[in-house]
Amino acid sequence: MPQRIVDRRGFLKDVGVAGAALAMGPLLTACEPEGGGGGGAGGDGPIRIGGMWLLSGALSAYGEFAREGANMAVEELNDDGGVLGREVEMLFEHEGDAESVLQVTRRLALEENVDFLMGLDSSGTAQALVPAIPELGKVLMVTHAASNEITGELCNRYVFRCSVNVPQNCYLGAQLAAEEYPDLQTWGTIGPDYAFGYETWEFFSRYLQERNLEVSVIDPIYPPFPNEDFSSHINQALDARPDGLFVSLWGADLVNFVRQAQDFGLFDQITPIFQLGAAMEVLEGLGNEMPTGYWAGTRYWWDGIDSETNQRFVDAFRERYDHPPSYNAQCAYTGVMLLAAAAEEAGTTEADPVIDALEGIEFDAPQGPTVIRAEDHQALVEPTWGKLADSPDEDFMILDPVVHAPADEATPPVGETNCEME
Structure with a gap:
């Protein structure tokens, strides 16, 4: 049509x-x-x-x-x-x-x-x-x-x-992980224990390994959703010690996780990327508590x-x-x-x-x-990701730079979606 x-x-x-x-x-x-x-x-x-x-x-x-x-x-x-x-x-x-x-x-x-x-x-x-x-x-x-x-x-x-959708977002996230962190050879995830967490890890890990054949992945960590206490899951990640951590938590769960992870020193030992870390709901919730210098995804960035x-x-x-x-x-x-x-x-x-x-x-x-x-x-x-950075004008972290991927590249072909339209 x-x-x-x-x-x-x-x-x-x-x-x-x-x-x-x-x-x-x-x-x-x-x-x-x-x-x-x-x-x-x-x-x-x-x-x-x-x-x-x-x-x-x-x-x-x-x-x-x-x-x-x-x-x-x-x-x-x-x-x-x-x-x-x-x-x-x-x-x-x-x-x-x-x-x-x-x-x-x-x-x-x-x-x-x-x-x-x-x-x-x-x-x-x-x-x-x-x-x-x-x-x-x-x-x-x-x-x-x-x-x-x-x-x-x-x-x-x-x-x-x-x-x-999930594959579009994960396509660009995996591209950034492969290009920005080529030396990180082992990746894990912390994500919500339902469809969104499962799918994000499925697509991110697949796309990442397609770009870097040397990458291995560890067992995923799926806290219950919603959740307030992530201490056991953070300790689980620290014990497993992957090089990189794909975080697909969102909303209040991500706000709580980031605060607790900072207390545990998680980001000093494992490099995170945040699938939805650039949601305004998260950035406003964390303010200057959001760590800078890491890549974060969103569905749209106003600037x-x-x-x-x-x-x-x-x-x-x-x-x-x-x-x-x-x-x-x-x-x-x-x-x-x-x-x-x-x-x-x-x-x-x-x-x-x-x-x-x-x-x-x-x-x-x-x-x-x-x-x-x-x-x-x-x-x-086009999916959107960016690097978390301080802002002289806002009371929350912004994205600088902001990057996109072409929609036709990031979106799986219809034949791979299992859609059979009636």
Whole structure:
């Protein structure tokens, strides 16, 4: 299917609004009483989007960043005339665990009658939900959960992802490990004890050994998730003494781990690289406690994309919220805009025409040119890593330099993803 290039400015102009002014008004979170939304495909009431992220608990910073990005996108759209001449409303729910997310999703789809679903922070939660989406007949845009299986073995016609996935992130991480640390011959990992931790080690270790045949790996260390005390796992790593340590912990777990690892002197003895160490949720949480000079990955870095689209987004976000956007904020923003662009192209919010519009679409997002691959619905987007460095302007560590890998190189071919689209 040929790609259709859509940028935000062109999209808003095409639907009959001049310019693309970025609104700075109050948050828009339209949660109406049950059954009172007036949404639903093909209706003339508001277009309703049900967003599900981690909005409570130790990982709630991720959900709050997503809420900010989604709200900003919705308000921009409404200030410029809405979508299909209709106002857009955003409903937010805590995604919870693998069991509760099914209940939340069914309520949004069947009782709140949302037109679209989006979000999901946890790969484990996403893996539980994705197979149930076709029976609801709603398009789901995954904005964070990174498991390869979401657009791989579990892929289906209704599910899309607009963000970097595990293999894309690990491709660049392994490249940096091989090129920056060629003398580190033994590698281990500390990662969360669920799908995300398992997949990251699978892809990182494979890509690393493909680049350096001399590298050996030790048994992985998988603390429970979530977790607060990492002392036994740090001691386990110190006893094994690999040369390099691939850390795929994230959120509050990574914050706790870094603090405890510093106390144990772990980084003085083993060189770490942090798969998601450049998440704003982690950098703001650690401040000057984050060690500098090590490589850290992220899904998007606000100061790492040299484009008008990104600069416009970052300036508006910082003016509105008084802090830079995280990758979760950017991905939520991009997810809303992609759904809006697809609905405009389809001329409806009905699932089948919107799916056809999303397949193969190319969108000028803050994270850079983003193509939704038609065959598996995975975004082709450049992964981002950088070296942790002090900043004279921020009260958290930044990335300097920032590096990317071409999306077509970092993304496994469809034939290797085990996606069989029905």
